[in-house]
Amino acid sequence: MKIDLTDTTSGKINKALVKGRRAIGTPAVGMVLTLVIVTDEENAYDALKAANDASREHPSRTLVVIKRVSRSPRDKAKARLDAEVRVGADAGTGETVVLRLYGEVADHANSVVLPLLLPDAPVVVWWPVHAPADPASDPLGALAQRRVTDTYACEQPIAELTARADAYTPGDTDLAWTRITPWRSMLAAALDQAPWKVTSVEVEGEEHNPSCELLAMWLADRLKVPVQRSVSTGPGLTSVRMDTKQGPIELGRSDGSVATLSIEGQPDRAVALKRRDTAELIAEELRRLDPDDIYASALRYGVDRLDIGSGELPGPAPAQAAAEGAAPRKKAAAKPPARKAASK
Structure with missing residues (x-):
């Protein structure tokens, strides 16, 4: 009526x-x-x-x-x-x-x-x-x-992420973040199956795609390792590769529907990872009305540490890593041998 x-x-x-x-x-x-x-x-x-x-x-x-x-x-x-x-x-x-x-x-x-x-x-x-x-x-x-x-609908979506971080207030969220919920769930489940220490990450996806940038920020924030951002023809996110000493863990999706999860020493598995429409994204956002602290942490971590879209998200500085209880990066330990060689 x-x-x-x-x-x-x-x-x-x-x-x-x-x-x-x-x-x-x-x-x-x-x-x-x-x-x-x-x-x-x-x-x-x-x-x-x-x-x-x-x-x-x-x-x-x-x-x-x-x-x-x-x-x-x-x-x-x-x-x-x-x-x-x-x-x-x-x-x-x-x-x-x-x-x-x-x-x-x-x-x-x-x-x-x-x-x-x-x-x-x-x-x-x-x-x-x-x-x-x-x-x-x-x-x-x-x-x-x-x-x-929805930063994806903006003319300059990557620059819009910086504005979202500067003006963030508890209760703010973005559909570009909602789009990567299945990716985050699948990657977390993969690390539960293979709880290895991740040394570096590469995120591959469309250029100027805010969801790709947010996923890279989230991985850098959670894992405290360098994250490389590479460009593909899409659609959307196409691949995430996490390198470990035991071998790589890779989640790749080339057709926008079905992804392949590859873990060293295990057979490849096909997983459903289709691109969702706007109705599904809004329905997910309406399920929870409390502040999304994980989104806020990932957004601020990425914006504070890099020029978004430049290609790489560095890991935490050695002093920060020590303060957080993590081991400092190995680059600092490589300096003394270089000084000995110079003195000789």
């Missing part, structure tokens, strides 16, 4: 939601959160479709905020709010309100959204494209416990 409202208010939208629920015979509200999607007209359809698919797992009230840019001064002076209320089969398993803001109303989107939030329910804000530099300080982002961006 769809209800169109022109030049309306938040109060009238709430009344339309109640009217729509009664019309389809479901007055009870069983939604678990409010998902606010901030996008433009061009990307609204795809974002809303992904949210509706994710609502099968997380029934929610979805508010789509579309700020209409007026080109003529006459249109800019006229403030207006149009809404499209969807309930029933047209809104997945929850409710959907598409808000189109014109004129000065577009500068006060938080005032429009606030009365439409579900009471006593978490709020998640998602920017499919054009996320603010600091999501937590954005008026809409300030309403949320969880703020989701």
Whole structure:
């Protein structure tokens, strides 16, 4: 069921939601959160479709905020709010309100959204494209416990990672990080099977792909070893190789669907590692609303220690490694023999 409202208010939208629920015979509200999607007209359809698919797992009230840019001064002076209320089969398993803001109303989107939030329910804000530099300080982002961006949709995705690290606030996350969850799970499981000391890592994937960079940051942060970043034709991530004294551990995926796990002394195994669509990524993010400390640690580790995209992430400095209880790198031990040879 769809209800169109022109030049309306938040109060009238709430009344339309109640009217729509009664019309389809479901007055009870069983939604678990409010998902606010901030996008433009061009990307609204795809974002809303992904949210509706994710609502099968997380029934929610979805508010789509579309700020209409007026080109003529006459249109800019006229403030207006149009809404499209969807309930029933047209809104997945929850409710959907598409808000189109014109004129000065577009500068006060938080005032429009606030009365439409579900009471006593978490709020998640998602920017499919054009996320603010600091999501937590954005008026809409300030309403949320969880703020989701997507650096892959940016014009300069690698540079955007630096901005995400500088402005990070607990509750921030990125779909580029969500995309590598299966890779991180598979690599952790491989090291459980072969608990060997990793000496170096190579991550191979598309150029300017933030997911590849984030995986390299995570490996450098967790393993405290140098990580080499190499470029392939894709799609996405194609290979991760971890070198050990006992032999290499490699996870390779050339077709974007099935990967091969190779461990020294064991037969190769085919594992399902398909590239997931946006609906699956959003559904995963909605499963947990607490701060993602692992994402924050990996993001800050990489940004603090290298020029992202330059090709290599160094391991920790010797002094830092000693402070963390790890053995210093062997380069420091190689200097005394060189001085003896010079004295001779």
